[in-house]
Amino acid sequence: MNDTVDYNIPLAYERIKETTEEMQFNMASDLYTGSLLKTLVASKTSGRLLELGTGTGLATAWIVAGMDEKSSLVTIENNEILIEVAKKNINDKRVEFVLADGYEWIKSYAGEKFDFIFADAMPGKYDLFEETINMLNVGGFYIIDDMLPQPNWPAGHDRKVQAFIEQLENRTDLTITKMNWSTGIVMAVKK
Numbered sequence: 001m002n003d004t005v006d007y008n009i010p011l012a013y014e015r016i017k018e019t020t021e022e023m024q025f026n027m028a029s030d031l032y033t034g035s036l037l038k039t040l041v042a043s044k045t046s047g048r049l050l051e052l053g054t055g056t057g058l059a060t061a062w063i064v065a066g067m068d069e070k071s072s073l074v075t076i077e078n079n080e081i082l083i084e085v086a087k088k089n090i091n092d093k094r095v096e097f098v099l100a101d102g103y104e105w106i107k108s109y110a111g112e113k114f115d116f117i118f119a120d121a122m123p124g125k126y127d128l129f130e131e132t133i134n135m136l137n138v139g140g141f142y143i144i145d146d147m148l149p150q151p152n153w154p155a156g157h158d159r160k161v162q163a164f165i166e167q168l169e170n171r172t173d174l175t176i177t178k179m180n181w182s183t184g185i186v187m188a189v190k191k
Contacts, residue, residue, distance in 0.1 A: 003032070011032075012061040012089045020056045020086050026152050029055070029120065032182035033145045034062030040141050040187075041066030041116060050114040050135065051075040052102055053121030057086025063118065064092055074098060074114075076105050076121075081172045106131050119144050126164055133174075136190045142174070148184030 015033065028039075041049060043061050047065070054060055054077035064071055073095045077083040080099055087097050097107065102123035115137050119125040124132040125144050136142055147161055168176050168186060179185040 008038075008065075010038075010061040012064070013058060016057050016061060016085060016105040019089075020058060023056070023081075023085075025056055025082065029059035029062075029145060030182055033185065034059055036182070036185065036187075037143065038062045038066035040143065041071070042068075044071060044115045044141075046070040047054065047072075047115040048112060049073040049116045050118070051078065052106075052119045052124035052132070053118070054083050054086050054097065055079075056122070057080050057090055059118060059120060060090055060095070061087050064090055064095060067094060069094075072096070076100055076102050089112045103128060106135075109135065113140070115140045117129060117142050120146075126160055129164075129167075133137060135191065138190050140190050142188040142190065144186050146176070146183045147186055150183060184189075 037059055041047065045068055049063060049071060051060060051063060051073060054075040060075050067073065071094060075095065077096045078101050083097055102121050106123050106128045114135055114148070117132065117136055117140065119132060119142065133142060147165060149158060165178065165186065168174060168188060173188050173191050174188040175191060176186060176188040177186070
């Protein structure tokens with residue numbers, strides 16, 4: 001089997017990728033992560049989806065490609081320049097783009113729970129994890145990437161990653177799978 005992702009790539013992804021490279025933004029999700037997100041989202045019929053860390057929208061494009069017509073996505077980004085790239089290239093009424101500080105958004109959120117959370121930012125992953133996991137419905141997916149060493153990691157970040165993985169492993173309310181694949185994915189389902 002060849003796991004190369006070279007088919008069914010969302011059109012928006014290609015446009016966003018070009019702009020992302022021009023901007024030299026080096027924190028974007030890769031094709032493998034995107035393909036996995038699309039597949040998992042497709043299982044959430046009429047799903048309420050959350051993305052923490054829109055960036056330029058590369059992962060967002062994949063999430064949208066997996067959504068059915070009754071699903072909705074809230075995607076949070078604190079950088080106006082980055083989120084504008086996503087908004088320009090993903091024009092979809094099912095998507096709510098929110099320009100906000102992720103920490104503040106998570107702390108103040110009081111709406112319905114989500115069926116799927118892709119945490120691709122510090123808030124929701126390393127910080128405010130309890131608040132974020134409490135936003136997830138039972139049976140919902142919690143997905144994180146970049147758990148394998150990345151060239152843009154600051155000094156000491158490897159210890160933070162290891163501590164977070166150990167925290168996830170020790171929880172009894174989550175079933176997790178760690179994948180030494182792509183940028184390092186951890187997939188969890190809330191019990």
